[in-house]
Each structure stands twice: as C-alpha cells, then as structure tokens.
Amino acid sequence: MNRFPILKIVLTHLTSRKRQTIVSMLGVTFGITVFIFQAGVITGLQDFFIEKTINSTAHIHIYQDKNQKSPPVLLDVYDADKTWISVPNIKSKEELPKLKRGLQIVEILESYPEVTGVSPSLSTQAILKLGVADISGIINGVNVRKENRLFDLEQDMVSGSIIRLETVNNGIILGSGLAESLGAILNDNITVVSPGGVALQMKVVGILDTGLRDLDNNRAYSSIRNTQKLMNVTGSYITDIKIKLENVERSGTLAREFQSRFGYTAEDWKEANEGIFSVFRIQNIVTYLVIISILLVSGFGIFNILSMMIYEKMNDIAILKSIGYTDVDIRNVFLLEALIIGFIGGLIGLLIGFVFSWITSIIPTNIEGFVSSEYLNINFDPAFYLLALVFGLVATGIAGYLPAKKASKIDPINIIRSQ
Amino acid sequence: MKKVIEAKHLNKYFYKPVEFHVLKDIDLSIYSGEFAAIVGPSGSGKSTLLYALSSLDREYEGEVLFNDVELKTLTNQKLAYLRNRSIGFIFQFHYLLADFTALDNVMLPGLKLGELPPEELKEKAMQKLDLLGIADQAMKKVNRLSGGQQQRVSIARALINEPRIIFCDEPTGNLDSKNAMVVFDMLKNLTREYDQTILMVTHDDSFSSKTDRQIQLLDGKIIDRETP
Numbered sequence: 001m002n003r004f005p006i007l008k009i010v011l012t013h014l015t016s017r018k019r020q021t022i023v024s025m026l027g028v029t030f031g032i033t034v035f036i037f038q039a040g041v042i043t044g045l046q047d048f049f050i051e052k053t054i055n056s057t058a059h060i061h062i063y064q065d066k067n068q069k070s071p072p073v074l075l076d077v078y079d080a081d082k083t084w085i086s087v088p089n090i091k092s093k094e095e096l097p098k099l100k101r102g103l104q105i106v107e108i109l110e111s112y113p114e115v116t117g118v119s120p121s122l123s124t125q126a127i128l129k130l131g132v133a134d135i136s137g138i139i140n141g142v143n144v145r146k147e148n149r150l151f152d153l154e155q156d157m158v159s160g161s162i163i164r165l166e167t168v169n170n171g172i173i174l175g176s177g178l179a180e181s182l183g184a185i186l187n188d189n190i191t192v193v194s195p196g197g198v199a200l201q202m203k204v205v206g207i208l209d210t211g212l213r214d215l216d217n218n219r220a221y222s223s224i225r226n227t228q229k230l231m232n233v234t235g236s237y238i239t240d241i242k243i244k245l246e247n248v249e250r251s252g253t254l255a256r257e258f259q260s261r262f263g264y265t266a267e268d269w270k271e272a273n274e275g276i277f278s279v280f281r282i283q284n285i286v287t288y289l290v291i292i293s294i295l296l297v298s299g300f301g302i303f304n305i306l307s308m309m310i311y312e313k314m315n316d317i318a319i320l321k322s323i324g325y326t327d328v329d330i331r332n333v334f335l336l337e338a339l340i341i342g343f344i345g346g347l348i349g350l351l352i353g354f355v356f357s358w359i360t361s362i363i364p365t366n367i368e369g370f371v372s373s374e375y376l377n378i379n380f381d382p383a384f385y386l387l388a389l390v391f392g393l394v395a396t397g398i399a400g401y402l403p404a405k406k407a408s409k410i411d412p413i414n415i416i417r418s419q
Numbered sequence: 420m421k422k423v424i425e426a427k428h429l430n431k432y433f434y435k436p437v438e439f440h441v442l443k444d445i446d447l448s449i450y451s452g453e454f455a456a457i458v459g460p461s462g463s464g465k466s467t468l469l470y471a472l473s474s475l476d477r478e479y480e481g482e483v484l485f486n487d488v489e490l491k492t493l494t495n496q497k498l499a500y501l502r503n504r505s506i507g508f509i510f511q512f513h514y515l516l517a518d519f520t521a522l523d524n525v526m527l528p529g530l531k532l533g534e535l536p537p538e539e540l541k542e543k544a545m546q547k548l549d550l551l552g553i554a555d556q557a558m559k560k561v562n563r564l565s566g567g568q569q570q571r572v573s574i575a576r577a578l579i580n581e582p583r584i585i586f587c588d589e590p591t592g593n594l595d596s597k598n599a600m601v602v603f604d605m606l607k608n609l610t611r612e613y614d615q616t617i618l619m620v621t622h623d624d625s626f627s628s629k630t631d632r633q634i635q636l637l638d639g640k641i642i643d644r645e646t647p
Contacts, residue, residue, distance in 0.1 A: 005530035008523070009516075016518035319514045322475065323528040323576065324503020327495055413475045416510060416588075417466075 006329055009320070010336045017309065024305045025345035027298030028392050032349025033356065035291045035388045040357040040378045042287050046280050048377035053276070056151055056210050057269050058119075058242030059251040062105070062258060064097045065265045102238040105262055109243060114254065117244040119146040122224065124231050128174075129191040130182045137178050137218050139192065141227025150244045153208060153221070159186045160206030165223055171205035172226075177217030179207045192222075194230040202226070295391055298345075299399040302338055306403040310334060317407055318415035331408035338400020339393060346392035350385050420450040423584050423616055424472050428481035431467055431639075441467050442479070443639040449584065449618055454610035456627040457620045459636035465620045466588055468636065472618065473506060473586040474498060486583070503531050507577025507585035511592040515561040515572055521548065522557040525575045532580050540579075547575040551605060567598030574605060578615075585609075587619040591626060603629075 014021045072087040099105065102120060109118045121142045128135050140147075144165040148154055153162050158176060165171045172192070174184060184190055184204050193199045202222065210216055222230075228237055243258075245251055251268035259266040270277060310317070317330055361378040424447075431442035441464045449455055449472070457465045470476035472483060474490050477498075483490045485501065493501065508514075515524045525544040529535060535543065548554045551571040556564055561572060570590060577585045590606065591599035603626050609615040610631075619630065627633050635642045 005527060005533075008530065009527075012516075012518050012523070315514065316516050319516060320527070321499070322502060322508050322514075324499050324501075324531050324580075326499040329499075329531070413470055416475065416514075417470070 005325075006333050006336065009333050010340065013309070013313070013333070013337055014340060020305050020309065021341060024298075024302050024341050025348070027301035028342050028345030028396060029349040029352065031291070031294040031298040031395075032346050032388050032392050033353040034294050035391065036350060036353025036384060037356045037360075038287055038290065039384045039388075040353070040380065041360070041376060042283055043381070043384075044361075044377040044379035046283070047379055049276065052211055053273055054248060054269060056212055056215060057272055058150060059245045059248055059269050060243040060255045060258060060266055061269075061272060062099070062241040062243070062262065062264050062266045063239060064099060096233075096237075097239045098233075098237055099239060099241065099264060102241065103236060106241060109241065109258075112254075114246050114250060115243055116246050117146065117149040119143060119150050119242045120224070120238045120240070121147070121242065122227055122231070122233075122237060122239040124227060125195055126220075126230060127193045128178070128182055128220065129193065130184050130188060133182050135178060135181050137175075137220050139172075139194075139227055139230060140219060140221050141224040142221055143224060144221065147221070147242075150242055156208050156210045158207050158209045160204070162206060164205035165221065168203055168205050170200060170202045170226060171222065172202040173206040173208055173221040174204055175216040175219045176207055176209035177213065178220060179204070181217070192220075192230060194232075196230075196232050198230050198232055200226065200230055291391070295395040299395040302341060302396050302399040303403060306334055306338055306400055307406075309337075310403050310407045313407075314410065314415050317410050318412035321410070321412040322416070327408040330410070331404045334404035334407050335397070335400050338396045338404065342393045342396025342400075343389075345396075346389045349392065350388060353388070354380075354385075420452065422448045422484075423451050423453075423486065424449040424618075425484040425487075426472060426481065427484070429468075429471060429483060430480040431464070431471060431476075431478075432480075441639050442471065445481075445639075445641060447472075447634065447641065449616065451583070451616055452610070452614045453632060454607065454617050454630045455619070455632045455634060456630040457618070457634045457636055458622065458624065458627045461622060463636045464639045465622070465636050469586055469588055469618065469620045473508070474502060503528055504580060505583040507580070507582040509570070509573050509577050509585060509587040509590045511589035515569055515576070517560070517562045519561065520558050521553065521561055521564065521568075521572045521575075524561055524572055525579055528576060529579045544575070544579060547578050548572070550578075551575050565598075566594055567601060570594060570598070570602050571605065574602070574609075578609070584616040584618060587617060587621075589620055589622070591621065591623065599623075599626075 072085060072090065074085050074087060078085060106118050106120045109115055119142060121140055123138050123140045126137060126139045128137050144153070144162050148162055153173075160173065162173065165173060172190070174182070179185070182190065186204055186207065188204045190202055190204060191199055192202050208216070208221070224238070225235070228235060231237070245254065248269070252270065255266040255268040255271070320330060357378045357380065360376055362375070365376050426445050426447045429442055429445040429447070430440070433439040433441055445468065457468060459465050467476070471479045474485065477491055485505070490498070516527070519527070522541070522544055525547055526540055529540045529544065530537070545554060545557060548557050551574055553568050553571050553575075556568055556572075561569055564572065570593075587606065591602050594602060606617055606619070607629065610617055621627050
C-alpha cells in the first residue's frame with residue numbers, strides 16, 4: 001500500500017495548524033529539555049563525587065574495628081535466658097588498633113594479581129600548632145610512594161612535592177583547608193603534638209587539595225616513621241591497609257575474602273560511603289519522578305490537542321473514508337502526527353537541553369559543599385539523550401494512539417447525515 | 420445491460436428518537452451507463468436510499484448487491500477498497516479537505532489507490548480539472564474557491580479513479596441557479612460523452628426531468644418507475 005497519501009495528509013494537517021502544532025511540540029520540548037538538563041546535572045554531580053571518592057578512598061580498607069566491645073563477663077556465669085543482666089557504661093578494652101603481622105599481610109596482598117596497589121598506614125589525632133594557631137587534625141603516616149600509587153596525591157598537590165616527604169626529615173603535607181586555618185605556607189615549620197604528649201617539629205613540604213572538603217580540612221600526611229614516633233610505638237606498628245584493585249566492581253567480593261583470611265575488618269568503598277549512595281538513590285528517584293510528571297503533562301497536552309483536532313477534522317475523516325481510506329489509514333494519520341510532534345519536539349528538546357547543560361558547564365560556579373569544584377560537572381552521556389527521545393516518543397505515541405483510535409472508528413454516514 | 424447495483428427487499432428503520440420505517444421493501448436495479456435520479460418530497464427517504472445503495476450505510480435489512488456482491492459481507496478493508504476503486508461521491512456540501520489545494524483534493528483518492536505514479540496521477544487530475552473547466556484554479560486552496568468551483572472540484576475528485584458509478588446527494592442543492600445549471604450540465608455531459616453511470620438524489624424537478632430515469636419515492640416506497 002502506498003504510504004505517501006497518508007504522509008501528505010499528515011504534513012498538511014501539521015502545517016495548516018501551525019500554532020497548535022508548535023504548542024504541542026513545545027510541551028514535548030520542555031519535558032525533554034528538563035530531562036536532559038536535570039539528568040545531566042544530577043548524574044554529573046554524582047559521577048564527579050563517585051570519581052573523587054574512588055580516587056581518595058581505598059577500594060578496600062583493612063583495619064581493626066576498635067568499637068567492638070567485648071560482651072560482659074557476667075554472661076559467662078549467668079544464663080541470659082533466665083537472668084536479666086544489665087551492665088551500664090561498658091568501656092572499650094585498652095587495646096591498640098594494631099594490625100598484627102601487618103607488614104606480612106601487605107606482602108601477601110601484593111602477591112594477589114587483582115590488587116594493583118597496597119598502602120600500609122597508621123593514623124593518629126594530633127594538634128598542629130603554628131604560632132598562636134592550633135588546630136586538631138589527623139596525621140596519616142604513609143609510605144608516600146605507595147600511597148601515591150593508590151590515590152594519585154601528586155595530581156592534587158597545589159604546592160610542594162610528595163617526594164620531599166622522603167627526602168626531608170620530619171616533612172609533613174597538609175590538606176589545603178588545614179593549611180589555611182593554620183596560616184601555614186610551604187616550608188613553614190609547625191609543631192605537631194600527639195594525644196600521648198609527644199611533640200615534633202615538622203616542616204611543611206607540600207599542600208594538598210583533593211576537592212573533598214572534609215579531607216582537606218583535617219588530613220595531613222607524614223612518613224610512617226614520624227607518625228610512629230608521634231604515637232610512641234615500634235617500627236612494625238600499622239593500623240590500616242588500603243588496597244586498590246584492578247576492577248573496582250570486585251571490591252565487595254575480595255573484601256569478604258580478606259576479612260575471613262586475615263581476621264580484620266575489610267570494608268569496601270561502597271560500604272564505606274553507604275550514606276552517600278542512599279542519598280543518590282533518593283535523588284535519582286526524585287529526578288525520574290519529576291521527568292515522568294513533565295512528560296505526563298506534555299502527553300496530556302498532545303492528547304488534548306489531538307482530540308480537539310479530531311473533533312475539528314470530523315468532516316475530513318468522513319470524506320477520507322468515503323473516498324476509500326481505511327480505518328487503519330485514518331488511525332495512522334493521527335498517530336503519525338503525534339509521533340512527528342514527539343520526534344521534532346524531542347529533538348529540539350535534546351538540542352536545548354544540550355545547550356543549557358553546556359552553558360552551565362562552562363560557567364564557573366565555585367561550589368563549596370562536601371565536594372568543591374570550580375565548575376559543575378555535567379554528564380553528557382549519549383545514553384540519556386537516546387533515553388529521553390525514546391521516552392518522549394513513547395509518551396506522545398500513547399497520547400496520540402487513543403484519539404487516533406477514536407478517529408478511526410468514526411462512521412462517515414453519521415457525519416454526512418448530520419449536515 | 421449490466422446491473423451495477425441491485426437492491427432486493429431493502430428495508431431500513433430508524434430507531435431514534437422513535438422507531439420509524441424509512442424504506443419499505445425496495446426493489447431497484449441501476450444499470451451501467453444510466454443517468455438516474457431519485458426524486459420525491461423531503462422526508463420520503465431519498466438520501467437514506469442513496470446512502471444504503473452507496474455502501475455508506477450498511478445498517479439495513481434485505482440485500483444490496485454491488486456487482487453481485489452483497490455489501491454487508493465485505494470487511495471494512497474491502498469496503499474501503501470498493502469505495503476507492505468503484506464509487507465516486509458528490510455531496511450537497513462540497514466535502515473537500517479545506518487545507519488542501521484543489522489539485523490535492525482531486526488526487527487524494529488516486530494516491531490511495533496507488534495505481535499510477537504521482538506524476539502521472541497529477542497529470543490525470545489536471546485533465547479532470549480541465550474537463551470541468553477549473554484547471555486554472557488547481558493550485559488554490561479549496562476554501563478560496565466559489566461554491567460552484569468547489570462542487571466542480573468534487574466532481575473531478577469523484578472521477579479520478581474512473582469509478583463504476585457516481586452517487587450524488589443533492590449536488591446542486593447548495594448552488595445558485597446559474598451554477599446549479601452548470602454543474603448539472605457537466606454531470607449530464609459525463610453520462611453522455613463518457614458513458615458514466617450516475618445515481619442522483621434531487622428534489623428539483625427541472626433537473627430530474629432531464630435524466631434518463633426518475634425513481635419516484637414517497638413515504639419510503641417506490642411509487643412510479645419508468646424502466647429504460
């Protein structure tokens with residue numbers, strides 16, 4: 001069958017009622033624009049955050065969980081089923097969070113083919129002093145070469161260099177927020193005091209800005225040896241092992257394996273950032289709800305306009321049927337009109353959405369939140385654009401089908417007789 | 420002569436607002452090449468009979484055979500093809516697609532039929548418009564044409580697929596007397612020059628008397644019939 005007559009009718013309908021056509025296209029355009037823009041901004045932010053998080057947290061973190069309190073000894077004596085035991089204010093046991101055989105574990109981990117980097121470390125709270133300023137922070141004692149392999153510290157350095165941590169005796173690298181609060185600049189000498197009362201003179205050999213505010217405001221890096229000195233412990237004392245994997249998706253599986261093998265808590269990065277991911281999930285639900293409701297509204301718009309158009313075109317439908325057009329032809333005319341409106345409106349929406357996103361991505365925003373970034377990171381994933389167009393077409397297709405079906409059922413005799 | 424349409428014991432009822440027996444046991448045949456007119460006072464069922472014979476209204480009792488095929492047995496699909504291929508309609512109100520040009524309107528049934536490539540079809544449509552003396556109006560939108568011109572466009576459209584029969588429902592009813600005369604003469608000319616079969620409903624005796632055959636309808640019955 002020749003498709004051309006239908007196309008001719010469709011195009012004439014669409015072009016002869018330009019305002020109606022444009023209004024219904026605008027509905028779709030608006031929906032798709034919001035879809036692209038919102039999805040781009042939200043997932044862009046999420047991707048940015050995940051990337052930063054993956055880069056600055058280990059894929060797997062092995063440590064001893066200090067907060068595990070031993071059950072009260074009274075339970076050994078009394079049967080808990082028969083006796084109420086209440087022991088208020090249980091204190092943690094005086095036990096250091098040391099990883100025993102820590103350095104051997106590091107060696108074992110390094111022999112795993114899936115592991116691309118292992119960095120042993122220890123950390124302690126400390127007071128950092130410069131002149132009258134004193135700020136509390138966390139000192140991470142690291143092997144800076146290994147740590148760099150995991151977290152690419154070098155790239156985030158704003159001044160100084162990481163290698164000086166090895167070459168300068170008593171060197172320290174400060175997070176940017178920490179340095180600012182202290183008023184410290186490169187090569188300043190600061191005093192670091194540990195909770196155990198050990199004080200060390202240290203020299204600022206670098207300043208680090210990761211973009212994750214929490215870290216930048218608290219964290220400082222030093223060598224393992226210096227940190228052990230601060231903590232007044234022996235040379236084999238480490239508290240944490242951070243692991244980077246070749247395939248980040250395997251982190252959960254391997255974390256469980258390491259936990260059972262070494263007997264220490266092994267936490268993968270998703271678990272460590274669980275709170276953020278649940279926020280993301282809620283964000284995504286809200287985003288999709290907004291998009292769906294906008295498409296629903298534009299769908300209703302199309303439904304209304306087509307229903308009105310069919311009412312206006314009753315005569316045309318009766319004529320077309322009396323000169324030999326079939327029910328299916330009539331249905332296709334109106335369905336095609338809806339789909340063309342959806343397709344063109346959708347394409348324009350994609351374009352406007354893209355332009356909006358692009359403009360937003362080049363305007364400096366200087367966001368200061370739990371991540372700081374000079375520009376908004378926007379996701380330009382083509383999959384979104386495809387999804388948006390498909391969404392738009394499905395919505396307009398459904399919205400167009402119902403009136404189109406109704407139009408195809410019109411019996412010309414009723415129209416002709418009523419004249 | 421070959422029968423184009425034959426009605427046997429055709430009965431038609433209206434149920435709303437009250438039951439009404441419109442067509443009463445009609446037996447009628449229309450032969451190829453005939454120029455026939457259904458005449459009668461208003462309310463006698465002229466148009467209703469035309470709609471039943473022309474496949475527009477299939478809610479009747481009895482039989483209507485088009486080329487020996489009972490219309491009720493056709494699927495919607497086949498019915499559409501029949502209307503497209505073998506039937507032309509001309510109504511009182513011109514029933515053209517207002518947003519299209521005269522030429523497009525004439526071409527529409529041909530496009531649906533799809534037997535001719537668009538270029539040839541366009542040429543043929545121009546010939547039909549020329550035949551009716553409105554070739555110069557071809558590219559105008561139909562709502563810019565006068566009533567008489569519009570009716571000629573719809574005649575051209577009815578002719579485009581060279582149908583077996585053309586049904587006209589008061590084709591001159593909405594025209595002034597001069598235009599009515601022009602349109603009627605054109606229809607008559609088609610039957611004379613091109614042997615076109617035409618069945619026409621009219622209440623105007625001055626026109627019906629010039630046809631080959633008058634089918635007199637009164638209260639749903641054929642009362643007087645001249646056989647050709």
